[in-house]
Amino acid sequence: MIVVMKPNASEEQIQKVAQRIESYGLKVHFSRGTEVTILGVIGDDRIINRDQLVHMEGVDKLIPVLKPYKLASREFHPENTVFEINGIQVGGERIVVIAGPCAVESREQILEAAQRVKEAGAHMLRGGAYKPRTSPYSFQGLGEEGLRFLKEASELTGLPVVTEVMDIQTLPLVAEYADILQIGARNMQNFPLLHAVGESQKPVLLKRGMSSTLEELLMSAEYILTHGNHRVILCERGIRTFENFTRNTLDINAAPALKMLSHLPVFIDPSHGTGRWELVEPVSRAAVAAGADGLIIEVHPRPDQALSDGAQSLTPERFSALMQNLAPVAQAVGRSL
Missing domain, CATH: 3.30.70.1140 (Phospho-2-dehydro-3-deoxyheptonate aldolase; domain 1)
Incomplete structure (x- = not known):
């Protein structure tokens, strides 16, 4: 009520x-x-x-409020939630672009990636220090060393850091280095972890599970919000369907639908949503046109040598072109980059 x-x-x-x-x-x-x-x-x-x-x-x-998610509901909070992270406004007029490699592979790689995405106009830096992988034999990330490299890259460029936290045990360490805690698709319903990031009071980027409904995503956000942590970003990153040409099926409906249901900022991940670098730019344009508040895009200095997600990563040159091509779309819907 x-x-x-x-x-x-x-x-x-x-x-x-x-x-x-x-x-x-x-x-x-x-x-x-x-x-x-x-x-x-x-x-x-x-x-x-x-x-x-x-x-x-x-x-x-x-x-009366009939929806099971209360704090995330637009009924509870009719106006859009807008908050700042290191001086960057999230959920406002500007489209926020987070860019960087899937994984931190070396100091040289993340420093180069950070400088290049900064030059192209990115607002925040992404990079995984801890990587949840389907295969136990795949690259799992550099751990704390990767976090230190991310922090150095952030200090060099001024870009806030977005990185994934996988469990409660490593949360305090990750929170020392990260400006935004990312909850990945596999952990969207890891309820103890959701409680813990809520208690941390750090901003959270919550990714939709690969087989989760929008209501389930909002209920997961509710766990974080119940701790008085209102700096939550919802992120659509593609869902699992019968289609196998793309890595996932990006639910472009999620942007306007979530904005209708909730007051929280909504970001789109076209890299995981498609799994193909050729599709990242057109899907990014579609996401902005559909009302997304931000994008999270994988950029690697040398995608052909990437230890993870090379096929969906843009080169710095392609990312720069994407940013230039996004500007008129943002302007057309009353936003800016």
Whole structure:
């Protein structure tokens, strides 16, 4: 349930309503808009005496929330969530582009990649220090050494770092180096990990599971939001279908659908979504046109030598061309790069 206050409701009236809700053992989430304040009731609100609540001073109306995800719902938070990471606004007018290699392979490789994507206009740097791989014989990442290389690249270029955290045990270490914690598709429903990243209060980029519905993605985001960590980015990275020409099937519907259902920023990963570098640029343009707030793109100085995901990685030159070609699309939908 949400409580919509009247436009002229005083702060004292708002606080009295919140105290009444909390007296039932429930929690309150405040959403303060330009016109009205909305109080989201978190918990089993069936115990509330609604007749008393609706007649309290300053209350306009009570609206039931039927969706199982409350904090992630646009009903709870009608306006888009916009937040800053190292001075970069996420969820606002600018399309945020995260770029870099799938995995940190060496100091030289990540420093070169970081400099090249920075020159092309990227806003943040991606790179995996810990890599979840289908085969146990595939490259698993450099671990803490990779995190140190990422930090050095960040300090050199000024780009904030986005890197994946795979488990609770390595979370404190990864959080020391990362500006954004990425939860990969395989961990989207790792609920203990979701609780832990929520408690960390670090920004989180939450990727959709390969066979997960949009509602399941939003319910996973809810785990993070319940800890008061509201800097959550939803990321569509392709789902598993019968199609085998592409690595996954990018659900372009996810961008406008998630924006309809939720107030959280929505990013698209065209690299994992297609698995083919030739498709990354056209799908990136489609994602921006569909309303995505950002992109996460794999860029490697030498994709033919990459230890992981070389087939879907752009060269720095191709990434630079993509950024130039994205600009008019962003402008056409009232956004910028």
